[in-house]
Amino acid sequence: MMRTEALERVLGTVSTGERGGPLVLVTVGIHGNEPAGLHAMRRVLRDLGRHDVALRGRLAAFVGNRAGLARNVRYVDEDMNRLWTHGRIAEMRRADPVRDSVERGEQRELIDLLEAELGAADGGVTHLDLHSTSGDGPPFTIVSGPAASRVAAERFGVPTLLGLDPLIAGTLIEYVGSLGHPAVVLEGGQNEAPATIDHHESAVWVTLCGSGVVAENAVPGGLARHRDRLAAAAGGLPGTIEVSYVHRLAPGEDFAMLPGFRNFHAVARGDLLAHSDLGNPGGGRTREVRAPASGILLMPRYQGQGLDGFFLGRAAGPAPAASPSGIGPADATATTLG
Numbered sequence: 001m002m003r004t005e006a007l008e009r010v011l012g013t014v015s016t017g018e019r020g021g022p023l024v025l026v027t028v029g030i031h032g033n034e035p036a037g038l039h040a041m042r043r044v045l046r047d048l049g050r051h052d053v054a055l056r057g058r059l060a061a062f063v064g065n066r067a068g069l070a071r072n073v074r075y076v077d078e079d080m081n082r083l084w085t086h087g088r089i090a091e092m093r094r095a096d097p098v099r100d101s102v103e104r105g106e107q108r109e110l111i112d113l114l115e116a117e118l119g120a121a122d123g124g125v126t127h128l129d130l131h132s133t134s135g136d137g138p139p140f141t142i143v144s145g146p147a148a149s150r151v152a153a154e155r156f157g158v159p160t161l162l163g164l165d166p167l168i169a170g171t172l173i174e175y176v177g178s179l180g181h182p183a184v185v186l187e188g189g190q191n192e193a194p195a196t197i198d199h200h201e202s203a204v205w206v207t208l209c210g211s212g213v214v215a216e217n218a219v220p221g222g223l224a225r226h227r228d229r230l231a232a233a234a235g236g237l238p239g240t241i242e243v244s245y246v247h248r249l250a251p252g253e254d255f256a257m258l259p260g261f262r263n264f265h266a267v268a269r270g271d272l273l274a275h276s277d278l279g280n281p282g283g284g285r286t287r288e289v290r291a292p293a294s295g296i297l298l299m300p301r302y303q304g305q306g307l308d309g310f311f312l313g314r315a316a317g318p319a320p321a322a323s324p325s326g327i328g329p330a331d332a333t334a335t336t337l338g
């Protein structure tokens with residue numbers, strides 16, 4: 001396989017001369033069409049160096065899907081954020097690297113780096129995986145693993161999505177979380193929006209401080225502006241959302257969301273959300289896809305890749321400050337996977 005990507009795998013590692021202390025692991029670009037995390041991490045590394053910020057412990061930042069980033073596609077052969085079940089990792093270890101898919105080759109390199117970091121860590125570990133969405137909307141988090149993951153996520157002051165583990169198998173945070181480490185995804189906003197880079201940058205600083213790697217008063221410009229930026233972006237949203245439904249697509253299905261849906265859009269049962277060519281051998285998206293339940297629409301698929309059409313959830317934390325059409329009752333829980 002040709003591997004010509006110039007993008008580095010190791011964005012940066014920063015540590016004190018002394019051994020020990022907490023470790024913050026940041027991964028970016030697991031999806032190749034989500035470059036905001038890469039830009040944000042470069043900003044943080046630049047500012048750490050430029051301001052000579054003192055660290056206690058270690059920061060390590062790695063790039064995920066370099067081939068996807070080089071092509072600005074979510075993935076080349078397969079979704080790199082579905083490969084991290086222990087079964088699939090064991091399968092990867094047994095397989096001949098020459099026969100790797102593009103993403104499995106990426107995973108093979110990344111997992112060695114992650115394991116080396118985790119193996120050498122002798123303080124607390126926090127993993128932050130930076131993502132963004134094809135649809136517009138405010139930042140939110142997804143957690144996996146130990147209860148401490150929620151603590152790490154709640155530092156951002158943005159909504160946390162619960163219940164995704166059974167709906168999406170094989171995410172990177174599921175793997176790191178299964179090893180007992182707090183693991184958080186920040187979905188920073190829309191893939192190309194400049195504000196998404198800001199949200200990611202702020203989340204990294206908040207994580208560095210929350211984990212004790214950087215003292216709050218050592219953050220260039222102060223930590224408060226990072227906290228405020230995240231809080232402002234998520235203003236009025238519920239603190240916790242229980243996700244209970246994913247509209248799963250068939251391989252090759254031609255699926256198109258109606259334009260204009262954002263993350264956290266309130267939808268009512270029966271609302272027209274998308275068109276699809278499923279069951280129409282002649283082609284053409286003649287099938288209507290409607291909301292099977294009332295709730296909060298999340299991660300509508302606008303990027304044309306991946307088999308998750310959209311998700312539905314409901315507020316499980318404090319109610320939104322203003323909810324024009326109301327968040328539906330618990331009927332979303334009764335649905336099954338499509």
Ligand SMILES: [Zn+2]
Nearest residue numbers: 031034131132
């Ligand atoms: Zn992603």
